[in-house]
Amino acid sequence: MDGHVDAIDDAPVTLKQKCTTADNPLLMWLSDHDEYLAEMLRMDGRGDYTSHTCCKCASAPALFQCDDCCDMQLYCGDCTVCNHLRSPTHCIKEWTGSFFMATSLKKLGLRIQLGHAISESCILPRKSSNDNFLLIDTNGIHKMAVDFCACETSQTHTKQLLRMGWFPSTTVDPRTAATFWLLHHYHILSFESKASAYEFYHSLVRISDNVGLIKKVGVLLG
Ligand SMILES: [Zn+2]
Ligand SMILES: [Zn+2]
Ligand SMILES: [Zn+2]
Incomplete structure (x- = not known):
């Protein structure tokens, strides 16, 4: 193998290769870094x-x-x-x-009405416990105002959540759910990473509040 590499190195260079940005992308970017930083800071306003x-x-x-x-x-x-x-x-x-x-x-x-299409209204909406539903998604943990449907043809609360694409944390009086997309995200992540469910969850807590400024959420999230 080494002999093969030596043979390639010793071969006469007949064509001069053109230097491209792919040869040293960071070096090419360095002269623009002030502009990048200015644009990022501009987004704060x-x-x-x-x-x-x-x-x-x-x-x-x-x-x-x-x-x-x-x-x-x-x-x-x-x-x-x-x-x-x-x-x-x-x-x-x-x-x-x-x-x-x-x-x-x-x-x-914003109130989320379960059991109906977005354009429909419910004649018997029922607020979730304390009107403080927690929904966990890939971009963090969200306090939401959720209304269950209590119409004559309504389904159980867990079914209403599942039909919204939200996986309830409990079967009785659910007050927390995770989106199906979040569960899929963690499933795929587990193929490539050793992050435990605990670490994954706490990374979501950090996305919501990385410095612990939102005290009430911190209490709710334990
Ligand atoms: Zn407006
Ligand atoms: Zn209804
Ligand atoms: Zn938006």
Whole structure:
């Protein structure tokens, strides 16, 4: 094997290879790193979206931005809720006047109605215990306002959750669930990593609150 390598090394170089970015990508990037940093810091502010009115309804103050939507625009609270009827676990932040602060769709008034299609209303909605449902997803742990359906044809609470794609933590009066996508994510991760379920869960806790500033969530999460 060594002899073969020596033979290649000793071969006369007839064609001069062109140097490409793939030869040393970090070195090529180094001259641009200030620009990258400036753009990342720019995202801490409102960027191009300095208008004080919501870009959707053009009537209320534009204070809310979503960390998970592919959209850097700011919206009012009602439009933010409307934008997230199908993505209730997105992480929302509120512009305080000088910086963004984490808030939630629940605080903005989003309620999730189980047992019905999104466009349907339920005539007998029942709030989950303490109106404080915890949903665990790949982007963290979310406090949610969830209404179970108590209509005549309603299913059990666990079935209503399962039909939403949420796996309930208990079969009796469930107050916590994990999305099917999260379970799939951990299943695939377990093929490549030795992360235990405990470590995986606590990484999600950190995604939600890496420095322990949200005391109440910390208590709820144990
Ligand atoms: Zn609006
Ligand atoms: Zn979003
Ligand atoms: Zn109903």
